[in-house]
Amino acid sequence: MSYVAIKGGKAAIDGAAATTDYLRCKGSLNEPLTLAMIEEQLRLLTSRVVSEGGLYHPRLAALALKQFQGDTLEAAFALRAYRSTKPRLLETPVQDTANMRCIRRISSAFKEVPGGQYLGATYDYALRLLQLDLANEDPEAFKAVAQSFLQDTPDSEVPDNFPKVIDALRAEGLLPPVAPSRAAAFDITRDPLVFPVPRSAALATMARAETGGLLAMAYSNMRGYGDVHPTVAELRVGYLPVMLPHPVTGELMEAGEVLVTECEVVAMYEGTNGDELPTFTLGYGACFGHNEVKAISMAILDRALQKGMQDGPTNPSEDPEFVLLHVDGVDSMGFASHYKMPHYVTFQSDMDRLRTTQQKIKEQDTEETA
């Protein structure tokens, strides 16, 4: 592939930037979007960008969404570009999501789970009907929604943290034993994926994958190009305290918190060749922000990839190379978008070859006719 240097486009490129900004600012409103509006009222959109950008910075994600006018791929790209300008100061100690301050916690495996199930904020049981009164929302009524929710909902003794649902299954011997790897986690921001890759590389890649891309891969498995057949043991959304060592005392302290969605799926059990009893298999997914479809898709793919790595892939979603190299939004968007750039040299070459081929065929036809 080759490109041609071009000139003469600077004014047009500057004009394109001005035009883009014009479209952002024109219209009947004089008020620009505030970052708080985007971050708070379009929280799920912001969540997509923090996870796909791979950087938990909701305010900058909101800025990127504003700048790129709602394009999540471009916004994630901008967030990654930003992160590439910043020094890496540390790797955190391993954080335990059992410490998560949940705002939602459900299980589709059990009617009741230790600690209880809480729907939290969800559209799962909502009718997908347009709420037309939001079209002209009264600011006072808008404020009253939040106030009345807090006033009308009683305080209760909800625990700060919840046990993991799969711990109970594991205690019963229905899950494979934990054999944590002592290998350091793979850093996808520093090292390229050279297959086979460790599971930590797969998890990291999927954690910042594009939601739609990940869903498409997982959906292929759900529909029949695979046989994970998952049951959601637990889906939780909440704020994970980030514990870092105090610079003076070295004692772990809470340095902040990040919103995380996490999902564990239990999948079809596997028989064993030896004396061991069969157990369910497991898949795991998690990402920054509130993005349940992504976490579930990742968990399904984690299980599918484990199977592919163990037995060899029999479906695309079980092939680590196929999945991990095609789910990144910035990579794939970049490749698709690059086709818009000038390809004059390659296309001239294509045309020359086609004309020559046509000419040769015409000459052969002429010779055969003669």
Place this chain on the structure above:
Amino acid sequence: MNVARNEWAAALCALPASEVKHLANVLSGELEVRDVALPHAGLGLLNLRDGAFEESYFIGEIPVARAEVIVRTAGGIEERGGALIVDDRAQFARSIAILDAVMAGKLPGSVPAMTLVQRGMEVRQQKQIERKKLLTATRVDFSLLGQEDDEDEQ
């Protein structure tokens, strides 16, 4: 309210940065503050333990700011303070580090600093109460569904 040192930073982060910086600036005028290292901001790679097999992996990056200072009183008493926070404002981290030193050494200014910390703890507590309301309002017991069905059938 007695707040442990490992909770001070989180409490101060819950407050508007301007309030924390203001008190740190006031105390800096009365005490000698030396940077052990220049305050800096950057990124941290967040290491999580996966819930299925307890293997560690990196879910992504977080902004982090770090500062470490030594605060010295006119009488020559020194105390070291530090801050490492999930934030991208190095000067905010430095302000917290100053208050950390002042409170750790019970230096002049530790009372208003601790008052700030206590206010921050209240903000955090209030936030947690609000979050728990999200759970309280949506507690579900699906085991009742079978009984409900039975009633419907009657």
